[in-house]
Amino acid sequence: MIDALFKLSGKVAIVTGAAGQLGGEYVRTLLGAGASVAAFDLRPGNPKGRLNEIDSDQLLIAEVNIVDRGSVERGLEKVLSRFGNPGILLNNAAIDAPPNASEQETGPFETYPEESWGIMMDVNLKGTFLCCQVIGGHMAKHGGGSIINISSVYGILSPDQRIYEYKDKPFIKPVTYAVSKGGVLNLTRYLATYWAKNGVRVNTLTLGGVFNNQDATFLKNYSNKVPLGRMARQDEYNGAILFLSSDASSYMTGANLIVDGGFSCW
Numbered sequence: 001m002i003d004a005l006f007k008l009s010g011k012v013a014i015v016t017g018a019a020g021q022l023g024g025e026y027v028r029t030l031l032g033a034g035a036s037v038a039a040f041d042l043r044p045g046n047p048k049g050r051l052n053e054i055d056s057d058q059l060l061i062a063e064v065n066i067v068d069r070g071s072v073e074r075g076l077e078k079v080l081s082r083f084g085n086p087g088i089l090l091n092n093a094a095i096d097a098p099p100n101a102s103e104q105e106t107g108p109f110e111t112y113p114e115e116s117w118g119i120m121m122d123v124n125l126k127g128t129f130l131c132c133q134v135i136g137g138h139m140a141k142h143g144g145g146s147i148i149n150i151s152s153v154y155g156i157l158s159p160d161q162r163i164y165e166y167k168d169k170p171f172i173k174p175v176t177y178a179v180s181k182g183g184v185l186n187l188t189r190y191l192a193t194y195w196a197k198n199g200v201r202v203n204t205l206t207l208g209g210v211f212n213n214q215d216a217t218f219l220k221n222y223s224n225k226v227p228l229g230r231m232a233r234q235d236e237y238n239g240a241i242l243f244l245s246s247d248a249s250s251y252m253t254g255a256n257l258i259v260d261g262g263f264s265c266w
């Protein structure tokens, strides 16, 4: 029974941002469940995902820029010729303001650079839209499947700026990440209704913060807001990915699955 619910043998999955911290986890999880996996990333050699350590003839690694429709189309062509029609699309690629972002980018909302807004909206929202259009469009014509769009607690709630007040330089968590991740939620709902008749399920997976060697004060401030009292380990979303990718979630579409240690309850 467990196999019937969760097994992905014979399925083809595409993971974007596959060479990142969480992308590498998802690639391993999907391969482990029996899927053939295409790992798309702008920087496939990003060491965070450790894709180079995976030894599997069911893994295809491709350099794909999700903001460039031609690049996504070429990536899909590679998948079709190697594995056949994809049945799982995991829209995981995104950018956030890095800890070393410019002062303007992490400064007051009033002077947040328009250019930074454009760059982040392009990757996080337009990139997800393009992958849905090109790859999801193909799935809708060829047997359906499951699309998982990744959001964040900052896509359903405002960042609590007090978490960052301890920093030497003023740090304001930028607006664009929150707005783009909020947009992902309604792209999901739109497509869930639009493609329901084609057998394409579309769901959002909303994540809480992941431990990544952040400084002790940040860890304390963030963890104080989490009923479970800590950030997530990077492997703690794999179960949700498997659930949403497989027949275990066959009656679920347009939903938002929140895995955040309880962050959004308070």
Ligand SMILES: NC(=O)c1ccc[n+]([C@@H]2O[C@H](COP(=O)([O-])OP(=O)(O)OC[C@H]3O[C@@H](n4cnc5c(N)ncnc54)[C@H](O)[C@@H]3O)[C@@H](O)[C@H]2O)c1
Pocket: 016, 017, 018, 019, 020, 021, 022, 023, 040, 041, 042, 043, 046, 048, 064, 065, 066, 067, 091, 092, 093, 094, 095, 096, 123, 127, 150, 151, 152, 153, 207, 208, 209, 210, 211
């Ligand atoms: N890590 C967290 O704490 C956290 C919390 C909530 C939500 N999330 C979400 O989870 C997802 C993965 O996060 P992560 O921490 O693994 O990020 P990450 O930065 O480690 O990985 C993101 C990957 O996306 C790739 N990428 C960036 N722009 C791209 C483009 N234009 N085309 C193709 N690939 C591109 C990068 O090269 C990178 O390998 C993101 O959607 C993120 O918003 C993460």
